[in-house]
Amino acid sequence: MKKTIFDKIVVGFVLLVIVIFSVLALYTVNMTQSKLLSNTEQNLKTESKLIISTTVTDYMNGLIDKDTFYQKLDEHAADMDAEIWLSTANGEIIYCSNSESPAAKDMMITDFYDRTDIYSQTVKTGTLNGCFSAKTLSLSTPVYQDKSYAGLLSIHLSLQFIKDIAQKTFASTYMPFLVIVVLSLIALMLITNSTLKPIREIIATSKQYATGNFNARIDVHTDNEFGELARYMEEMADELSRSNEYRKSFISNISHDFRSPLTSIKGYIEAMIDGTIPPDKHEKYLQIVLNETKRLTKLTQGLLELNNFDSFDLQLDKSNFDIKSIILPTINTFEGRCQDKGIYLHAIFHTDNTIVYADRTRIQQVIYNLVDNAIKFTPEGRQITVQVTEKSDKIFVSVKDEGVGIPPESIKKVFDRFYKTDPSRGKDKTGTGLGLAITKEIIKAHGENITLNSKVGEGSEFIFSLPMQKEMQVPIKAVHVKKEEATQYISNGKFRIKKN
Structure with a gap:
């Protein structure tokens, strides 16, 4: 099927909208995730500092017993919806808020962190050597007592919530945009169809002009560029019709005006050759032949002069x-x-x-x-x-x-x-x-x-x-x-x- 220029415009518009929308959506989602990750990381640092300065310090100073200590850590983990680990100075994990976690099975902290990472605060994203099934933000903060390394507090927060927030943001922000785009496409198609109608009419009538039917009229009467084009084309057709009639008349007239003297010349010369006209009358009929020749010369000169008028602007002195x-x-x-x-x-x-x-x-x-x-x-x-x-x-x-x-x-x-x-x-x-x-x-x-x-x-x-x-x-x-x-x-x- 032959594609029209408006089909190409619609397809180009759709592709442009899709590209712009995709780039905008990708940029917004990435920016949203990056901002949420940064805020979450900052919140984890604040919570980690708070837990160490209160609960962990109270336990190390003997202000609370072990059971109370673990209970408070459980409360912190529940409040943050996160998983908390606590390891000793020798690297043994003595507490894990999730009993199903691999870390709760007599594991060493070095099974998940490099030894060089446990002495300073580190932030990692991922599965932490396969410990977690989904992408997780892990913040590890060393615990010191009397300036001596006493252990490592690790907080692990699943990043699934960031993905959920991004999806909700996309749905709430861009779905209406998609609806508007779809409605715009429908409106564009309707406008395209109404625009194509006069063009199709002009093309159809132009084909009739090409076949010589200059009496065909274009059924376009709008007060815009298409209506103006239709009027100009009809004027062109009228001019072509007049030119065609002139051409037919010209050929008919010139054929008649050339045929008559040529027939006379031919007839008189043949008659003189075959003896029908006697020699004593040759002068008379040769004079007639000469007059007809002058007439043809005059006609030819007139045609050449008019042709020059048509081909070039008449130069006047x-x-x-x-x-x-x-x-x-x-x-x-x-x-x-x-x-x-x-x-x-x-x-x-x-x-x-x-x-x-x-x-x-x-x-x-x-x-x-x-x-x-x-x-x-x-x-x-x-x-x-x-x-x-x-x-x-x-x-x-x-x-x-x-x-x-x-x-x-x-x-x-x-x-x-x-x-x-x-x-x-x-x-x-x-x-x-x-x-x-x-x-x-x-x-x-x-x-x-x-x-x-x-x-x-x-x-x-x-x-x-x-x-x-x-x-x-x-x-x-x-x-x-x-x-x-x-x-x-x-x-x-x-x-x-x-x-x-």
Whole structure:
């Protein structure tokens, strides 16, 4: 079974608690036993001193008889719950409070103590050479009479009571702690289970995302990190879904746009090779092939440019320049097309302050794309107007046509790559569907906006904004068209190209 990270946390917590508890319990028990042993040893020394100074001294001085002496020693042993031995100067044990003890069977004190230990007070713990079955504290104190060694008084106390006290202390102190630990573990398991539930839900939904089901929703609605993660994952899924749809649309569109000219090129060349098209008409169809090749080249260039926009941030070479200096030459490039279609193309400048801060080459590309798009969809006899206005420290450029217009449901899609409305296809099949997408990316890179207003049958108007000039040491002068050089294009203050 796969272990979760929370399983590891619980196991680690349990092991940590067990280790801490064991170390703490061991330390406390050892400290308790050591303290009790020290206190007991001190009490035995006090009792030994008292017995020697009273009972033993009275017996040696003849103040009490032997029977009374033994009786008092029995009382001392009973009071202390200990075993008392008394040996003479030659080492013979003459008294043992426990008649069952080996010491009561005509033993010598040297059978239990080294000879060097009987002349000074000594403390021993253990069984005393097997005399006791359990661990015992033995205190031996020499008895002197007139500064002469007269014997040895030994008090032996079983240490079982210390073990019993330690166990009682453990039970009374640490059992509640163990209960608290167990309850904490149960609470941790419950919390872990409630925490794992949203994670399991997120994992399950992530697996659906991995299979391509981006419509799956995560059933986590908590106001915490898990809820935030779920929301971000759903947003990621929505973005992936849009990217997937774009990818499918991209492949479909590019396949169509490449297939059509390639099919035409292939068909015309095969027809010329097999003689279906006679040699005297080769020039005509070779021109068609050339046009289709140009169309493919334009499409490829547009794709490469958009790919660069996606892969890298668009690098702009910004500077101050007069917007007139690119609008007027751009209009001139369309003179022939406008004359062929009978379209009026003119520029109107509603402000003398036409200096902007932008990338000159890119903005020229924007104006070219918008005018080119307007010419494609404007019928004969209609007009296209390029206007420049100033508002709120911005320069606004408008390209307005009197063409077929765009349906309301298509307005939001015209900036999508490869998107073409049915009316916009018209008779002009040269468009790639990338011009407006490139235009929007360029304006977006400048931090500005481009908008579209359109009505079916009335025409469309594209409006984009640019920042006004930045302060520079050398100001840019506005471009003025000489009247004698532009007489044929000026009518009522408007720059105009018209059919002769």
